[in-house]
Amino acid sequence: MQRFINNPDDLVDEAVRGFVKAHRDLVALHPDNARVVVSRTAPECGRVGLVTGGGSGHEPAFMGYVGRHMVDAVAVGELFSSPTAKSFYDAIRAADAGNGVCVLYGNYAGDNMNVKMAARMAAKDGIEVRTVVANDDVCSAPLEEREKRRGVAGEILMWRAGGARAATGASLEAVQATAQKALDATRSVGVGLAPCTLPANGRPNFEIAPGTMEVGIGHHGEPGMEVVDLKAADAVADDMLDIVLAEQNLVAGDTVSVLVSGLGATPVNELYILYDRIATRLDAMNVEIMQPLVGNYFTSLEMMGATLTVMKLDDELRALLATEASCPGLKVTP
Amino acid sequence: MSGIRNANNAAIVREIAECIIANKAYLSEIDGRIGDGDHGNNMAKGFAMAAERISDDDSLADGLSTLSGVLMTEIGGSMGPLYGMMFEDMAEAIGDESMVDATQFQRMLEAGQEAVISIGSAHVGDKTLLDTLCPATEAFANTPGNFQARLEAMKAAAAEGRDSTRDMIARVGRSSRLGERSRGVLDAGATSCCMILCTLADGIIRRLA
Structure with missing residues (x-):
């Protein structure tokens, strides 16, 4: 460690x-x-x-x-x-x-x-x-x-x-x-690639076998609901988007807010690779993305992996997201 | 003797703390298999803090009350409120009594059990500390014989209760989301509860002699 x-x-x-x-x-x-x-x-x-x-x-x-x-x-x-x-x-x-x-x-x-x-x-x-x-x-x-x-x-x-x-x-x-x-209006999913270690324990909380990933992992390392072979980034992004959109009923013309957060140890450029695919797919669906957030916004020590969050916006939520906010983790200037 | 003095017996609570601290790594390890692996660390931290604040001159009730206060104000997690309420109500049940005999002890156990049930949302069979606490309390209440024999019966029932969680599917708390995957591992709370009850019983048995 x-x-x-x-x-x-x-x-x-x-x-x-x-x-x-x-x-x-x-x-x-x-x-x-x-x-x-x-x-x-x-x-x-x-x-x-x-x-x-x-x-x-x-x-x-x-x-x-x-x-x-x-x-x-x-x-x-x-x-x-x-x-x-x-x-x-x-x-x-x-x-x-x-x-x-x-x-x-x-x-x-x-x-x-x-x-x-x-x-x-x-x-x-x-x-x-x-x-x-x-x-x-x-x-x-x-x-x-x-x-x-x-x-x-x-x-x-x-x-x-x-x-x-x-x-x-x-x-x-x-x-x-x-x-x-x-x-x-919000749904999230996590995918884990490698576990995290609580310093007082000194060893990983769980294991993810090389070449596999845990779909649906919790952000404390709660084991996911499914372990599958690691896929290319676009395929992972597709799986994540499919899981959150299954409950969203999006139609052309809708607006969503998208958050892709790293779990701590995943390089930030990989989060952008996931986002590239997610944005492309939403664009193809004619769904507008307002205020996308990509980065380490909600982590899990040094776990490797990412979460995807999609919030479907109505007029009120759109107006609220457009207002100013300032905190150490997030700055929005209208 | 049919009981122990309440006064000057807070050292029993310190013995419980020592047991939890000694098993810190083990409790975190079993928690880590289906939970987040912090049970031993958080428990040890709270019990160690309480042990430092307990004086040998304190009564058993005071010792339990000090432990409760630390767990509720300093520890948090799930175990802070659950064990915090359990020890507070146990302390209240024996309060200013001069002796803790089998009757007082049974009241204490029942009060602790009630407290855990009221703050949490679990039932027996959900793979929680209640799977240790409830059968232990029941065994103490229903075993004939002297205080020591009933304490021994309680210890056996606590251990059996703890072991029963191995084959259970978790229905509350963090591990409940695992469904079938939570089977095959002891519940960390049921395990620490067994340590607490057994150390408490041993402390009393030694002082009865």
């Missing part, structure tokens, strides 16, 4: 410290909780607060999406492990300007429990909390059990839509509804 670490037990705290130093123009550490990162613009008077959180190892997620017109505060967990209820609670308090807080997070057992407990704690302070639980990962459960699906990179588009809606001064109900709508 060749990694830049001091003590594995300290790596999350050190990474968070470095992150807030590097992005001090946009974010700050919570004064009483070293596992909560808060936007410089939060809490903002007259606006609903947005919170997310999750395990570390997905950088720039989750803390990279704290900023202007994005998430107001983030709870940071251990590597691949949910933040504590206390951290979610501190994040909720930091984000609350008196208009309630919407917690937009991914569907994992730990996060579900800790957010539930945090919301209960916040309710005692008189803070109204609503939640939207991301479940964009198509391969993690069949459509009829969509509530079991995991949340992956599609969360970024959910935060973007929710953040832009909150910026308009919309009510808590309205922000929740927009974030839910964005999520319902």
